[in-house]
Every structure is written in structure tokens, then in C-alpha cells.
Amino acid sequence: MTRPAPHDLSRRERQIVDALYKLGRGSAADIQAEIPAAPSYSAVRSLLRILEEKGHVRHEQDGPRYVYVPVVNRDSAKRSAMRHLVQTFFDGSTSQAMSALLDVSSSRLDDAELDRLRTLIDQARKRGV
Secondary structure (H helix, E strand, O other), X not given: OOOOOHHHOOHHHHHHHHHHHXXXXXXXXXXXXXXXXXXXXXXXXXXXXXXXXXXXXXXXXXXXXXXXXXXXXXXXXXXXXXXXXXXXXXXXXXXXHHHHHHHHHHHHOOHHHHHHHHHHHHHHHXXXX
């Protein structure tokens, strides 16, 4: 079974999945309450049905209502999205992606964050990545 790709989501679908990651699980009404400038309840339900067809969410019966949960855990979804981003915009070059990220955020990185990045780079070197 192939995993659903997070990059095939519309803006509204992404908002719904993000709300589900935040909630862990929730009904259409719970999810609607988490979305800024939320669409109608029926639109949320329609989008949840689409997300279920795409394989991003599944539902469980909880009495008279459906409760939705994400299919892929958030860390896996983040890794998949990053792989797609690096492949699409940086021709698969991790160093180009990191350079772009550092360019954008260099003024906001504190010493602890820079130390963390140095540690991650050192660990990658040791693994031969």
C-alpha cells in the first residue's frame, strides 16, 4: 500500500489535516472549530470524505457520529513533504534546501538552534549521509 502524499492536498484539505493532527481525533464539528475562517459544516464533511478517499484520514463510528483520525503520523507526513519539497524545488539537493532555509531564517536563529543544527550535521557526517 502506498502512502498518501501530503503535497496533493488543497489549502482547505491541509487545514483539515492540520486540525486533525492538533486534535489527534475529532468529529467534523470539532475540526470545523479548529479552522480559521472555516467553511460550512457540510463543506468540512465533504472535504473529510475526499481526504478519506485520498487515504489521508479514516473514520471510526462513535455512537451516532463519525470520528476522524489521520492515517499517517505527523512525523512521516513531514518527512514526505520535505522530500517532495527538496526534490521539486532544489533538484534533490539537501544542501541547496538548507541554504535557502538558512537564508530565510538566519536572523531568527538563536545560538541554541545553531548548535542543534551543528549537532545534526555532525551526526549526518558520522552516518556517512
